[in-house]
Amino acid sequence: MVVGFAIVAAWEIVTAAGVVAFRKPIYNALSLVANMLGLAVLFLMLNAQFLFAAQVIVYAGAVMVLFVFIIALMNPESDVALPRRGSEWIYGAVFGVIFAALLVSLLFNRGLTGRPGTLTPEAIAAVGNVQTVGIALYTKFLFPVEVTSLLLLIAAVGAVYLAMRRIR
Amino acid sequence: MTTEVIIVTLIKAAIVIGALLTGFAYLTLFERKVQARMQQRPGPNRVGPWGLLQPAADGLKLFFKSSSAPSGRDRFLYLLAPMISICAALGSFAIIPISGPGPITLFGHSIGWYVMNVNIGILWYLAVTSVGVYGIFLAGYASNSKYSMLGALRSSAQMISYEMALGLSLVPVFILAGSVRLVDIVNAQHTWWFIIPLLPAFFLYLIAGIAETNRAPFDLPEAETELVAGYHTEYSGLRFALFFMAEYINMIIVSSIATVVFLGGWWGPAGILPGPWWFVLKVVALLYVYVWLRATLPRMRYDRLMALGWKSLFPLSLAMMMVTAVVVVAAQGVF
Numbered sequence: 001m002v003v004g005f006a007i008v009a010a011w012e013i014v015t016a017a018g019v020v021a022f023r024k025p026i027y028n029a030l031s032l033v034a035n036m037l038g039l040a041v042l043f044l045m046l047n048a049q050f051l052f053a054a055q056v057i058v059y060a061g062a063v064m065v066l067f068v069f070i071i072a073l074m075n076p077e078s079d080v081a082l083p084r085r086g087s088e089w090i091y092g093a094v095f096g097v098i099f100a101a102l103l104v105s106l107l108f109n110r111g112l113t114g115r116p117g118t119l120t121p122e123a124i125a126a127v128g129n130v131q132t133v134g135i136a137l138y139t140k141f142l143f144p145v146e147v148t149s150l151l152l153l154i155a156a157v158g159a160v161y162l163a164m165r166r167i168r
Numbered sequence: 169m170t171t172e173v174i175i176v177t178l179i180k181a182a183i184v185i186g187a188l189l190t191g192f193a194y195l196t197l198f199e200r201k202v203q204a205r206m207q208q209r210p211g212p213n214r215v216g217p218w219g220l221l222q223p224a225a226d227g228l229k230l231f232f233k234s235s236s237a238p239s240g241r242d243r244f245l246y247l248l249a250p251m252i253s254i255c256a257a258l259g260s261f262a263i264i265p266i267s268g269p270g271p272i273t274l275f276g277h278s279i280g281w282y283v284m285n286v287n288i289g290i291l292w293y294l295a296v297t298s299v300g301v302y303g304i305f306l307a308g309y310a311s312n313s314k315y316s317m318l319g320a321l322r323s324s325a326q327m328i329s330y331e332m333a334l335g336l337s338l339v340p341v342f343i344l345a346g347s348v349r350l351v352d353i354v355n356a357q358h359t360w361w362f363i364i365p366l367l368p369a370f371f372l373y374l375i376a377g378i379a380e381t382n383r384a385p386f387d388l389p390e391a392e393t394e395l396v397a398g399y400h401t402e403y404s405g406l407r408f409a410l411f412f413m414a415e416y417i418n419m420i421i422v423s424s425i426a427t428v429v430f431l432g433g434w435w436g437p438a439g440i441l442p443g444p445w446w447f448v449l450k451v452v453a454l455l456y457v458y459v460w461l462r463a464t465l466p467r468m469r470y471d472r473l474m475a476l477g478w479k480s481l482f483p484l485s486l487a488m489m490m491v492t493a494v495v496v497v498a499a500q501g502v503f
Contacts (some may be wrong), residue, residue: 053291061298072309129287
């Protein structure tokens, strides 16, 4: 298990670096896809099978396909003049340090307690993984789920409105 | 997870891959023969008795063909694309149970007729196929050719659109079976196959499945009269064969899932034949429908295809889902 985690973690770091390191936009996007697939595997190793499937279907399979679509069609390489090589390192370093400090402070203050909750692997296996997520979403978290769905509906209607206005 | 389990799973995977590749080879012959009969001609009959060795001859021919590739291609993605396609096609068969917990017992373990029996069940299939889109799209992009790009665009747009209807048409089955695990779904059909209460959902699934595999009458991605061959125009030899394999294996998988989910999987009338035979018979019957449609229906226009997917199939499968849910809840209230 530890070996498996080490391999996936290394994969995650390499692909995450690929997202910013490649000079060809399509490779950046594909690195992100690879990164998301690795994340899905991490979910799988944590016994979260449903999250694995949802992560692959929604992020790797739907959201990123659209990104790759747009990059392949627009060919941003020819439109966007990339800044001189090297200047981005300064911004990268500044924001990287800030973000790392945030992460470290979170880890030390809230911390991972290591105390198991009520949903132990055995309790989940008794009901079923998909079933556990479903029950949680539609009983305890019903209100947030409905509010989120309304938000997405507004976004969809807005997107259709914007697209139709341009046609007229 | 013990080493035994890993070894057994690997052996099962090898057997399934072998069976799928053989199935692919003979599906091509089956298609050519059936289509020929429908067009009043004999079909391939020279290589071996009744043309039975034709797939082997085709395979050898593809193997010895010289491979050409466009010079302006993206080398890495051009190689990667067919691999994604074939891996997605082969990987999605892992969850399909061919028979019930069978009589096979080795070293004190009873071995199931599936590669894996996971709780997420059919979600695995949806996840793997959604990654399979990349194979087709990257093939079109990496080829650096207009025909390939247009074919890839059409194909991926079609697959993404019909994936919605495909997934939603399966939800009524989950509601009735109370599980997404395929073995549970088949066991729930012991008395009544789900095609009887869910006939509309079965047709929705079948139409969406045909569009998802890019087959006639929805084979716009490779419409040869306008796009040469779509996303695999610039592929030749064995690399082309990988796309070809992926398409036919996807046909087998869509038929297998329809069999497992709607046609009662390995259950047949009163034990006339053992379970696996029923499974194979039903899959072959559905594959016949695929060939039948290809031989008889003309290709649809692309905008009509998209309209059908978004304006008919998608709302109909949503309605089907709601009706099933309401009926199931109402029935629980009565009994």
